[in-house]
Amino acid sequence: MSKCDQCIVRQFNSLKHLSKEDLMRMSNCKTSKIIKKGEPIFEEGDYLNGVYCIKDGVCKISKMSENGKNQIINIIKRGDLIGERSLISEEVSNLNAIALEDMEVCFIPRDEIVRDLEKNPAFTMDILKTMASSLKNSDNLIVDMAQKSVKQRLAETLLKLQTKFGVNEIGAIDIQLSREDIANIIGTATESAIRLLSEFKKNKSIGFKGKNIIIINKNDLEKIANGF
C-alpha cells in the first residue's frame, strides 16, 4: 500500500498540515479505491464514515432538486478533499459525487480525521479557510443563478472550466463533459445549452473538435458573461 507521507496529492489540501507521524498512521488506516467513470463515490443520503482524498481523476458534485432535475454544484479534481462537511456536521450527505472519468480515491476513516481536528489546530484552521472559501464561491454562484441569463452563465462557465482544467494538446478545455453535464452546471435544459453553444460557435467565440470545446475568443465570452 502506498504511503500518505509520500503522496504528492497531499500538498494540495488541508492534509499538508499533518505531521509525518500523523500521516504514517493515516497510511495504515486508509483504503484506496478505484471508481469507474459514471459510478458514484457517494450519494445523497449516504452516511460518510470518513473523507475522500482524490488521488486522480475528476468528479461532479451534484444535487437533485424536488423538480427531479439534477444540478451540478461543483467539479472536484485531483488533490481535493471531499466529504469533510458531512463528517463535521454529523449528518448524511446532501450531495452526490459521481466520477466523470476513471478515478483513484483514498478513503480516510472518520476517527482519524476527528483525531486530527482535535489535535492539530493548523489542520483545523486550514479546513476552516477552505470552507470559508467555498462559502464565498457559493455566494457568487447563488447571485449568478438568480440574476444572470443562461447565456451569461454558459459563457462564464466555459471560462471557469478553462481556468480550472486548462487546455489539452488540441487547445480544447481539458475536461470531458457531456452536453447534459454542461446544462446541469448552468441550470438549464440540455437543448438550450446546445443551442447557445452553437450560437457561440457561429460567432467564432468558440470552436468544436468532436464534442470538445475550444475557446477562440476569450474576450467575447468575458463580455457576454458580464452582460454585453
Next chain:
Amino acid sequence: MSKCDQCIVRQFNSLKHLSKEDLMRMSNCKTSKIIKKGEPIFEEGDYLNGVYCIKDGVCKISKMSENGKNQIINIIKRGDLIGERSLISEEVSNLNAIALEDMEVCFIPRDEIVRDLEKNPAFTMDILKTMASSLKNSDNLIVDMAQKSVKQRLAETLLKLQTKFGVNEIGAIDIQLSREDIANIIGTATESAIRLLSEFKKNKSIGFKGKNIIIINKNDLEKIANGF
C-alpha cells in the same frame, strides 16, 4: 458597559463555548453599536477587523451582481454572528450587511477571536459546524435558484420566512420587508414578485394587512413550492 458573560444572546452562537474568563476579557474589548434601519453594518470591500454579534434587530446579507442587481442571500437575526468568514479567510468582505430595522450589535475585535480560535477547540469546532451548515443551505439555494420557477421560489420564501421569524399579533409574518426586498430574495423583478403575491392572494393562499403578509393556506404554498 454590559458584560458578555451575562449576555443572553451569546447562548445562540458559537460564543457559548467560551469560558467565563474569555468572556470577561471580551467584555473589555468589545464595542457596542446602534445601527439605524437602512444603514450598513458593513459593505462589500470593507475590511472587517473583527466580527459582529447581533444583540437585537434584523439585517439582510446581500451582494451586487455584475448586472447591477442586488441579491439578498440571507437574513440574520438576534443571536447570530456575522463576519467570521471574512476574518477567517483574511479577505475583505464580499457581502453587504444592511439593517432592516434599528439594531444593536457588538463588535468583537479580530485579535480576540483569533486568540479564541487558537486556544479553544470547542469554539473552533462550533464555528466549523456553523459553516458546514451554511454550506448546506447555500447548496440548496443554488439548486432552487437554478431549477425552480419564480413562483416556486416565492412560495418557498414565504414559508421559510414564517418559520424563521414567526407571526406577530395579527398573524402576519413577523419581519418588515419591502416588496423590493422580497424580489431580491427570490431573484426576480419587483413587479414580478408583486404580481405573484396578488395571485397568491386571489387564490386565498395568503392575505395582506397593509404590506404585511399573512399565510392563510400553508398547504397550498407547500404544494406550489414543490412544483404542483
Next chain:
DNA sequence: CGGTATCTTGATTGGTATCAACTTAAGTGG
C-alpha cells in the same frame, strides 16, 4: 451491424423582464 445513447435543430408555448402609467402611502416643512 443493429441498437441505443447522445447530440442537434425546429416549432410552439409559457414564463418573466421591461417599460409605462397610475395609485397609494409616507414623510416634510409651512
Next chain:
DNA sequence: CCACTTAAGTTGATACCAATCAAGATACCG
C-alpha cells in the same frame, strides 16, 4: 393639520428568453 414632495406599491401591455415537445442526425457499443 394640510399641501406638497417623494418613495413604494400596483396593474397593464409588450417583447424576449428559455422550456418543452417532436423529429432527425450522429456517435458509441456490444
